[in-house]
Amino acid sequence: xxxxxxxxxxxxxxxxxxxxxxxxxxxxxxxxxxxxxxxxxxxxxxxxxxxxxxxxxxxxxxxxxxxxxxxxxxxxxxxxxxxxxxxxxxxxxxxxxxxxxxxxxxxxxxxxx
Amino acid sequence: xxxxxxxxxxxxxxxxxxxxxxxxxxxxxxxxxxxxxxxxxxxxxxxxxxxxxxxxxxxxxxxxxxxxxxxxxxxxxxxxxxxxxxxxxxxxxxxxxxxxxxxxxxxxxxx
Numbered sequence: 001x002x003x004x005x006x007x008x009x010x011x012x013x014x015x016x017x018x019x020x021x022x023x024x025x026x027x028x029x030x031x032x033x034x035x036x037x038x039x040x041x042x043x044x045x046x047x048x049x050x051x052x053x054x055x056x057x058x059x060x061x062x063x064x065x066x067x068x069x070x071x072x073x074x075x076x077x078x079x080x081x082x083x084x085x086x087x088x089x090x091x092x093x094x095x096x097x098x099x100x101x102x103x104x105x106x107x108x109x110x111x112x113x
Numbered sequence: 114x115x116x117x118x119x120x121x122x123x124x125x126x127x128x129x130x131x132x133x134x135x136x137x138x139x140x141x142x143x144x145x146x147x148x149x150x151x152x153x154x155x156x157x158x159x160x161x162x163x164x165x166x167x168x169x170x171x172x173x174x175x176x177x178x179x180x181x182x183x184x185x186x187x188x189x190x191x192x193x194x195x196x197x198x199x200x201x202x203x204x205x206x207x208x209x210x211x212x213x214x215x216x217x218x219x220x221x222x223x224x
Contacts, residue, residue, distance in 0.1 A: 004155070034212065043117075043203060044156070044215040089155055098169040099210040100146065103155030 002027045006104035021075040021107045023090030031095030038087045080111045117216035125222045134189040134219045138206030145187040148203040199223045
């Protein structure tokens with residue numbers, strides 16, 4: 001059974017710092033991995049999607065890496081801003097007919113001005 | 114082009130009651146998945162609908178049921194509500210099994 005873990009559960013940093021969020025998964029047979037952002041009480045916004053054959057994806061100040069063999073992914077946020085404050089969720093999919101997502105519990109990020 | 118929409122935004126129900134949540138997929142999408150997100154947890158897969166049929170189901174009791182209409186919109190029904198059903202219910206739409214888009218969610222509170 002696939003399990004996804006995110007560390008740390010919460011993180012507080014001063015504005016301008018670079019930071020890394022971690023995600024690990026127990027079954028390396030994944031189809032893809034996504035990082036999402038969730039603002040309090042809101043839906044999910046997809047940030048980056050990495051296919052199982054890829055090693056990393058970049059979008060602006062965000063960079064996500066994937067090491068399938070070790071069951072790990074990291075989300076790197078450069079030059080953090082107060083507007084980056086949110087919960088960041090990692091999810092893996094096993095592909096197949098439904099491509100359902102299995103989520104971690106998230107990292108709550110607070111960027112202090 | 115509207116994305117995924119869900120209604121209602123918030124809902125308060127009493128234990129034992131029944132509730133229906135609605136989801137309209139993004140234009141061009143034909144598949145709808147439902148997730149439950151309890152406070153402080155990640156979303157958990159409830160089930161997915163494609164071609165008006167339930168294609169896969171997560172570890173949820175039969176009290177949770179759904180439906181997909183010919184226009185691809187979907188409903189999630191929960192019977193005999195329990196306090197533990199209080200959560201944010203998220204709908205995601207996609208074209209087949211491709212990665213999709215999430216709606217804003219419906220916050221259900223059971224008292």
